[in-house]
Amino acid sequence: MTAARTPGATELRIAVVGAGPVGLALALLAAGTLPHARISLFDRRDAAADAAGDARTLALALGSVQLLQRLGCWPAAQAQPIAEVQVSQAEGPGPLAGAELRIRAADEGVPMLGAVLRYGELVAPLQRAWLAAAARDPSRLTSRFGCAVRAIEPLPDGVALDTGSVERFDLAVVAEGGVYGQQARKALASDYGQSAWVGTATLHGGTPGLAVERFTRDGPVALLPLKPAAPAGAAVPAALVWCVQGAADPVRGLDDAARIDALNRLLPAAAGRVVALTPLKDFALGLNAERRLVVGRSVRIGNAAQTLHPVAGQGTNLGLRDAFELVEVLRREPDVDRALRRIERLRAPDRWSTIATTDFLARSFTWRVPGLGAARALGLAALQAAGPLRSRLARQMMFGTRL
Numbered sequence: 001m002t003a004a005r006t007p008g009a010t011e012l013r014i015a016v017v018g019a020g021p022v023g024l025a026l027a028l029l030a031a032g033t034l035p036h037a038r039i040s041l042f043d044r045r046d047a048a049a050d051a052a053g054d055a056r057t058l059a060l061a062l063g064s065v066q067l068l069q070r071l072g073c074w075p076a077a078q079a080q081p082i083a084e085v086q087v088s089q090a091e092g093p094g095p096l097a098g099a100e101l102r103i104r105a106a107d108e109g110v111p112m113l114g115a116v117l118r119y120g121e122l123v124a125p126l127q128r129a130w131l132a133a134a135a136r137d138p139s140r141l142t143s144r145f146g147c148a149v150r151a152i153e154p155l156p157d158g159v160a161l162d163t164g165s166v167e168r169f170d171l172a173v174v175a176e177g178g179v180y181g182q183q184a185r186k187a188l189a190s191d192y193g194q195s196a197w198v199g200t201a202t203l204h205g206g207t208p209g210l211a212v213e214r215f216t217r218d219g220p221v222a223l224l225p226l227k228p229a230a231p232a233g234a235a236v237p238a239a240l241v242w243c244v245q246g247a248a249d250p251v252r253g254l255d256d257a258a259r260i261d262a263l264n265r266l267l268p269a270a271a272g273r274v275v276a277l278t279p280l281k282d283f284a285l286g287l288n289a290e291r292r293l294v295v296g297r298s299v300r301i302g303n304a305a306q307t308l309h310p311v312a313g314q315g316t317n318l319g320l321r322d323a324f325e326l327v328e329v330l331r332r333e334p335d336v337d338r339a340l341r342r343i344e345r346l347r348a349p350d351r352w353s354t355i356a357t358t359d360f361l362a363r364s365f366t367w368r369v370p371g372l373g374a375a376r377a378l379g380l381a382a383l384q385a386a387g388p389l390r391s392r393l394a395r396q397m398m399f400g401t402r403l
């Protein structure tokens with residue numbers, strides 16, 4: 001995808017820092033949408049590193065899938081569509097015990113609510129597409145893999161990137177995020193005192209294409225359906241995200257058999273039965289967010305702008321929406337400073353509603369308030385009974401908060 005040059009357009013030099021899914025998607029969008037832009041993509045890892053081998057799991061909403069399809073980078077063969085999401089409360093009084101909310105793609109008239117795939121399975125085709133685009137248009141698109149950006153300094157009409165030597169750009173987009181435990185603290189930082197244990201579970205039974213989230217006393221437990229390596233039989237894989245309180249971690253001291261037994265007692269019957277687990281890794285959880293996306297001629301998107309608790313599964317989706325909106329605003333508004341002021345306003349509703357919702361849910365698992373589980377169960381039951389509200393929530397999950 002190579003944009004046609006516009007005669008007389010003012011050249012715009014853009015540095016994209018970070019070649020993960022969000023940075024690569026933004027670079028490709030800008031390459032195809034902004035014919036007057038010269039784009040340099042920086043990442044500390046070498047381009048020859050095996051991106052496909054990264055086994056972290058991404059849950060992408062339908063809007064994200066559609067964006068990646070538009071870029072021609074959607075790896076449909078590796079992705080498992082989500083046909084249904086079930087959110088339930090593990091405990092509750094009387095009729096509220098096991099209260100649940102079910103959102104189905106068929107009810108919303110869409111082919112899927114989203115899809116699940118490995119991180120590397122998405123980065124690999126995005127990187128191939130970027131390198132191919134750069135090879136077709138080397139005077140405009142530059143790859144700087146194996147090149148760490150040490151600092152970004154403001155200039156009156158741009159930024160200076162320090163990579164060992166100093167280079168000037170009109171705009172820097174930082175998409176290099178990382179995980180909460182490895183980040184420097186931003187303006188809004190809160191350690192939830194929780195950990196997420198992640199790995200792959202093998203399930204017997206269950207519903208194909210079902211994503212499950214179970215609210216427990218210690219935190220949410222989620223199973224995300226994965227594409228089977230072989231034709232689906234009795235056993236199918238699912239990505240596991242098991243969130244617990246860090247101070248009294250109930251998972252760390254258990255062996256695999258005890259972990260499997262604990263999961264089968266926590267999860268609803270619809271999830272199927274866990275029969276095997278890969279080795280689990282734990283990650284600290286917290287909120288780490290900038291108050292503003294834009295400072296001067298620098299923009300932070302994705303995890304570089306906000307790192308969230310996984311309870312709502314919106315981190316990568318929010319970053320991809322950041323990328324899409326930024327490129328659209330730059331396309332419509334030739335004045336860079338006006339464009340950046342506009343993107344700050346446009347992204348605020350989606351960004352802050354997602355941060356606030358995720359933060360509230362994450363904190364609620366640290367509160368030891370009598371009746372809190374019952375209140376969550378009542379809320380889920382009310383949403384399940386209210387069709388229009390359930391559909392509105394489904395649309396927000398798929399496409400974010402829209403003005």
